[in-house]
Amino acid sequence: MKILVVGGAGYVGSHCVRQMVAAGHQPVVVDNLVFGHRGALAPDIPFYRGNMEDESIITDILHQEQIEVVTHFAAFTYVGESVEDPLKYYLNNVAGTLHLLNAMKRTGVNKLVFSSSCTTFGIPDFLPIGETHKQVPISPYGQSKLDIETLLLSLAKVEDFRFAVLRYFNAAGAAEDGAIGEDHDPETHLIPLAIAAAMRKGKALKVFGADYPTPDGTCQRDYVHVDDLGRAHIAAMEKLKEPNTRLFLNLGVGKPYSVREVIDAVERVSGKKVPVVLAERRDGDPPTLFADPSLAKDVLGWEVKFNHLEDIVATAWKWHSTHPAGFDDKVDITRHKGTKAQRHKGGRGRT
């Protein structure tokens, strides 16, 4: 399949691109590089630097590249920032997606895989979290994802529009060969932060609360390997070949691991001590979140390859320890916003 990967230079998107290539598909990436890295993509991956909200660019690309399906990873993803600046999140994540969808409609592309999030559920009533759990997000970020979920269903009721909403729990890990991995700035995810602390790159790792009602008092989350997410995307795209496909699927391993267990795993894998400092609980952090992935297993035949936290951490360690500065394509892109669809093959930071 010819796939448009929107936000494909980001963390999850770039790993999915590799999975798509490995499965024999042809990904074409569009990303504005506000957070992504051109270096996260192989030089031969067709790449357009642009904004998803720029309908004329997206329309041109969908036409020119004869795209059959869109996978949509582009978003701002910082939950805390979304509370402080909700408009920024609604403009990018909601309004941006509306324009992307309009470009799809204009060009007759009717298949979409959308990256949603477990944050759409808010504070859980019960665990594990299955698809029937009520969705009451507690942040504008989570709400921005739920708004798009709702819209997709409305669209599919009135036209032949097929979609798969994939709600990730905590994406984690890196490519098994260590070629690409996570490089966010700022970084807020626990595993890269714990690894950075072990490598003495920054300050000690902040542990937000050790008095939760969990076995060791720290919060528990469901860490799912990015390549397993990639495999779910590929299975979902196959499903979209069937008319009337409307999928809402929770993607996690189905096992919670605590902050303390993550720290222990990083110490075992790296052979280094993780310096830790205890901090106050953060607002809105539920003690435990983990998925019930059985529907994704049934519908997609999805089985995670990475079942154990330590194996996930090992892939992350391989990436971070060999790329301590992350991708080497850091450029100031704020002054170079493209205005028309320009396809870039290879090179770093070319605009």
Ligand SMILES: NC(=O)c1ccc[n+]([C@@H]2O[C@H](COP(=O)([O-])OP(=O)(O)OC[C@H]3O[C@@H](n4cnc5c(N)ncnc54)[C@H](O)[C@@H]3O)[C@@H](O)[C@H]2O)c1
């Ligand atoms: N990482 C996780 O644990 C996690 C969990 C749940 C859901 N998600 C969702 O998965 C998706 C990918 O997450 P990620 O961790 O890879 O984030 P990321 O920031 O690494 O990737 C997002 C990419 O989208 C691009 N982008 C943002 N706005 C854009 C726009 N308007 N036009 C074009 N490109 C734009 C960024 O430059 C970046 O490359 C996001 O939608 C996120 O909400 C991620």
